[in-house]
Amino acid sequence: MFGIDADSRLKNLTDMGLFRHVNVYSSKQDAEIVVDGRRYINFCSNDYLGLARHPRVVSAFQQASDTYGVGSSASPMICGKSEAHEILEQRLAKRLGRERVVLMSSGYMANLAIISALITSRSHSVFMDKLCHASMVDGAVLSRARIKRYRHADPDALKALFEADQSAVKLVHTESVFSMDGDIAPLRLLADLCSENQACLIVDDAHGFGVIGDKGLGGLDYFCLGESDVPLLMGTFGKALGVYGAFVAGSNEMTELIVQHARPYIYSTALPAAVAAAALEALSVQEQETALRTHLFSLIDRFRAGLEAAGIYQSLSTTPIQPLIIGSIDKTMNLSQVLLQNGIFVTAIRPPTVPQNSARLRITLSASHTEDQVDYLLEVLCKHFPAERR
Ligand SMILES: *Cc1c(COP(=O)(O)O)cnc(C)c1O
Numbered sequence: 001m002f003g004i005d006a007d008s009r010l011k012n013l014t015d016m017g018l019f020r021h022v023n024v025y026s027s028k029q030d031a032e033i034v035v036d037g038r039r040y041i042n043f044c045s046n047d048y049l050g051l052a053r054h055p056r057v058v059s060a061f062q063q064a065s066d067t068y069g070v071g072s073s074a075s076p077m078i079c080g081k082s083e084a085h086e087i088l089e090q091r092l093a094k095r096l097g098r099e100r101v102v103l104m105s106s107g108y109m110a111n112l113a114i115i116s117a118l119i120t121s122r123s124h125s126v127f128m129d130k131l132c133h134a135s136m137v138d139g140a141v142l143s144r145a146r147i148k149r150y151r152h153a154d155p156d157a158l159k160a161l162f163e164a165d166q167s168a169v170k171l172v173h174t175e176s177v178f179s180m181d182g183d184i185a186p187l188r189l190l191a192d193l194c195s196e197n198q199a200c201l202i203v204d205d206a207h208g209f210g211v212i213g214d215k216g217l218g219g220l221d222y223f224c225l226g227e228s229d230v231p232l233l234m235g236t237f238g239k240a241l242g243v244y245g246a247f248v249a250g251s252n253e254m255t256e257l258i259v260q261h262a263r264p265y266i267y268s269t270a271l272p273a274a275v276a277a278a279a280l281e282a283l284s285v286q287e288q289e290t291a292l293r294t295h296l297f298s299l300i301d302r303f304r305a306g307l308e309a310a311g312i313y314q315s316l317s318t319t320p321i322q323p324l325i326i327g328s329i330d331k332t333m334n335l336s337q338v339l340l341q342n343g344i345f346v347t348a349i350r351p352p353t354v355p356q357n358s359a360r361l362r363i364t365l366s367a368s369h370t371e372d373q374v375d376y377l378l379e380v381l382c383k384h385f386p387a388e389r390r
Pocket residue numbers: 105106107108109111133135175179204206207236237238245246
């Protein structure tokens with residue numbers, strides 16, 4: 001119909017094992033969730049600190065919806081920005097040691113906003129890690145800049161691209177913790193290389209913020225980097241902070257440029273005030289309850305030690321994201337099914353989310369898991385992990 005060919009395109013996805021199913025849950029987001037009436041231990045959520053159901057965060061959300069209502073009613077520049085937004089921006093700027101923070105509706109929109117606001121010519125260049133998140137790629141596409149991808153986490157590859165580039169504006173965009181592999185970008189080396197080449201380094205800290213670094217403030221905290229190393233920092237509230245939304249942090253000038261020029265900021269309804277209030281409370285809980293991170297990292301060590309003891313292939317990741325790369329789509333789907341049958345929820349990640357032949361189970365650990373739950377996961381994995389991947 002209409003030349004769109006929906007039938008054959010959908011059938012094609014099914015034939016290739018790439019048709020995806022959207023699961024619906026009916027419980028609180030916690031270490032255990034109920035899906036289709038069955039209870040599972042959840043090992044694929046990004047709620048790394050278990051804050052999505054934290055009583056203080058939930059209560060902040062409830063109180064703020066009494067105060068402000070549930071919808072923000074307009075974009076930030078019309079009448080959608082509340083005092084709750086303002087307080088969160090100021091508190092976060094202070095905590096991150098930045099001049100200013102601007103809230104965005106989501107991480108996806110923040111990435112569209114940043115790149116498209118900074119680029120003013122098709123002759124400008126955006127350099128990106130090969131494994132960057134789809135939203136970063138889409139931001140670069142929207143900006144119409146020249147896009148140059150460098151080999152994953154490889155500063156030498158970036159250097160070679162710089163040497164062949166004459167653009168007046170060079171932006172470099174990387175994740176801190178890579179979303180599907182859990183490894184950490186060499187931010188210190190990238191920052192040095194960028195400053196030698198007058199390139200602006202932008203870090204997407206979606207999976208680092210709240211978790212890694214001395215204070216758990218993310219990739220910059222982890223490498224002790226500041227504003228001069230990474231002029232623009234993007235982070236989200238939907239992962240370790242357990243809420244929703246995102247932010248961009250930087251100098252007054254750079255952030256104002258984004259406010260003035262970013263269409264995803266100007267033409268979209270603001271984050272609800274109650275969401276901002278919940279994120280603010282989550283930020284306090286993250287700061288005060290340091291035991292959450294201690295527990296999380298001890299679970300990561302426990303899981304990795306368990307895999308090693310069982311002789312199962314291990315990634316280098318030391319973050320809550322622990323990929324088990326299987327390769328074959330069928331085998332990955334099978335293992336995911338076996339885990340489901342054993343009451344463990346881990347969805348398979350397939351191309352194009354990850355490169356061809358690298359289908360995987362993306363296991364994520366959270367402070368809300370117990371040691372027993374991690375041991376049970378290991379027990380089931382050890383029993384069913386494909387022999388040729390050991
Ligand atoms: C999840 C994610 C985003 C998108 O953030 P949302 O707030 O979920 O839209 C952006 N970048 C990376 C690296 C992510 O993992």
